[in-house]
Amino acid sequence: VASPTGCPVSAAAVAFDPFEPPYQLDPAEALRWSREQEPVFYSPKLGYWVVSRYDDIKAIFRDNLTFSPSIALEKITPPSDEALAVLERYGYGMNRTLVNEDEPAHMARRRELLDAFTPEALEAHAPMVRRLVREKLDAIVDRGRADLVAEMFWEVPLTVALHFLGVPEEDMEQLRRFSVAHTLNTWGRPSPDQQVEVAEGVGRFWQYSGQVLEKMQRQTQGKGWMYDMIEKNRQKPDVVTDNYLHSMMMAIIVAAHETTALATANAFRQLLSRPAVWAELCANPELIPAAAEECLRHSGSVVAWRRRATREVTLGGVPIPEDGKILMVTASANHDPSHFENPDELDIYRDNAVDHLTFGYGSHQCMGKNLGRMEMRIFLEEFTRRLPHLELEEQAFTFLPNTSFRGPEAVRVRWDPARNPERRNP
Numbered sequence: 001v002a003s004p005t006g007c008p009v010s011a012a013a014v015a016f017d018p019f020e021p022p023y024q025l026d027p028a029e030a031l032r033w034s035r036e037q038e039p040v041f042y043s044p045k046l047g048y049w050v051v052s053r054y055d056d057i058k059a060i061f062r063d064n065l066t067f068s069p070s071i072a073l074e075k076i077t078p079p080s081d082e083a084l085a086v087l088e089r090y091g092y093g094m095n096r097t098l099v100n101e102d103e104p105a106h107m108a109r110r111r112e113l114l115d116a117f118t119p120e121a122l123e124a125h126a127p128m129v130r131r132l133v134r135e136k137l138d139a140i141v142d143r144g145r146a147d148l149v150a151e152m153f154w155e156v157p158l159t160v161a162l163h164f165l166g167v168p169e170e171d172m173e174q175l176r177r178f179s180v181a182h183t184l185n186t187w188g189r190p191s192p193d194q195q196v197e198v199a200e201g202v203g204r205f206w207q208y209s210g211q212v213l214e215k216m217q218r219q220t221q222g223k224g225w226m227y228d229m230i231e232k233n234r235q236k237p238d239v240v241t242d243n244y245l246h247s248m249m250m251a252i253i254v255a256a257h258e259t260t261a262l263a264t265a266n267a268f269r270q271l272l273s274r275p276a277v278w279a280e281l282c283a284n285p286e287l288i289p290a291a292a293e294e295c296l297r298h299s300g301s302v303v304a305w306r307r308r309a310t311r312e313v314t315l316g317g318v319p320i321p322e323d324g325k326i327l328m329v330t331a332s333a334n335h336d337p338s339h340f341e342n343p344d345e346l347d348i349y350r351d352n353a354v355d356h357l358t359f360g361y362g363s364h365q366c367m368g369k370n371l372g373r374m375e376m377r378i379f380l381e382e383f384t385r386r387l388p389h390l391e392l393e394e395q396a397f398t399f400l401p402n403t404s405f406r407g408p409e410a411v412r413v414r415w416d417p418a419r420n421p422e423r424r425n426p
């Protein structure tokens with residue numbers, strides 16, 4: 001087998017399949033061979049150049065002229081004709097947002113939309129996050145068993161995301177299903193039958209987003225980031241364009257909730273599977289922010305991100321042609337021993353955990369990272385205080401097969417309600 005540039009493709013590169021269990025279960029481990037032997041390789045199954053080392057990935061993030069983000073939300077599996085027909089029927093027109101916009105349009109737009117992310121603006125959401133987590137905890141605290149994903153890990157971040165955006169908090173179950181369809185549509189490998197079903201979900205999500213947007217555009221006094229955008233769209237329609245508004249409406253609902261939901265599930269799984277670390281957090285809650293950061297490094301919720309080479313370029317000694325598509329496996333970079341000592345260890349005292357690439361890097365770096373971090377912190381604060389004796393149940397973790405969004409579909413836990421601290425000190 002040869003790559004499009006005529007280079008031979010190794011057996012490991014031919015075998016690489018991010019939709020199969022090894023990558024789903026542990027993407028960093030699945031790419032250990034690559035980090036060690038072949039840090040940039042062509043994957044015939046994907047049609048992408050895969051990059052696995054920290055320094056190479058950071059260099060790509062740094063240079064968004066050579067490495068365009070334009071394909072960040074492209075369907076990684078080419079859609080079938082039937083799926084395309086379904087999308088067309090819904091008038092599907094997802095295009096540029098921020099994350100997949102080139103310069104100079106991207107920075108011009110991003111600069112207009114920063115106000116919602118000042119530390120003060122974000123801190124204003126903290127009481128709501130805490131109230132939501134407490135309500136959800138109240139509902140289960142005497143029960144003794146729960147699947148934390150089903151009980152709260154998706155619903156709280158979704159509620160917070162909608163509130164942050166100013167989107168009415170309605171149809172939550174449906175939005176959850178739409179998000180899964182969007183993830184599979186963008187980063188998954190749905191079977192031909194699934195493709196049509198997924199396209200139906202995505203098409204309906206597109207229509208729904210348009211309807212919500214129109215409703216919001218008729219309001220004059222709404223509060224939230226989408227209202228900031230609507231206002232900028234009125235003032236500077238060439239910077240914050242009409243199509244941007246609709247595309248962003250759909251993309252951001254997912255970006256702002258799914259990422260945080262999965263990150264929280266990953267963090268609880270990792271911390272609870274290390275009872276000594278969990279006990280340390282319960283005894284010293286001031287360690288929680290550092291622990292959350294280390295979980296984002298060790299088991300991030302975004303594990304791979306994409307760029308397109310705008311010209312012929314050599315990366316790690318490997319030539320990549322113009323228009324070559326690149327999959328940066330950030331989960332692998334986060335386990336690169338050249339940057340992180342004992343990278344596979346979850347070490348809440350690690351001093352460079354924050355160097356992880358789970359939020360991307362450079363001019364497109366996640367705008368919502370501090371909102372995501374705050375939610376994780378509050379979840380951990382409330383749980384370590386109210387259920388320090390929480391234990392992970394024996395379970396096989398499962399994941400939605402896709403290249404980029406990763407977190408367990410369930411996190412089953414148990415505890416003895418008789419030992420709840422609030423029963424001892426009411």
Ligand code: HEM
Nearest residue numbers: 098099256259260263302359360361364365366367368372
């Ligand atoms: C961009 C991850 C939470 C809004 C990104 C990118 C990643 C990411 C990997 C692409 C970065 C790049 O290309 O360099 C995450 C993770 C989160 C999270 C892991 C949670 C743990 C959020 C939240 C919001 C948000 C809560 C919204 C409030 C955005 C936006 C961008 C972005 C607007 C585009 C920035 C740009 O292109 O300029 N995020 N995200 N994210 N994220 Fe997040």
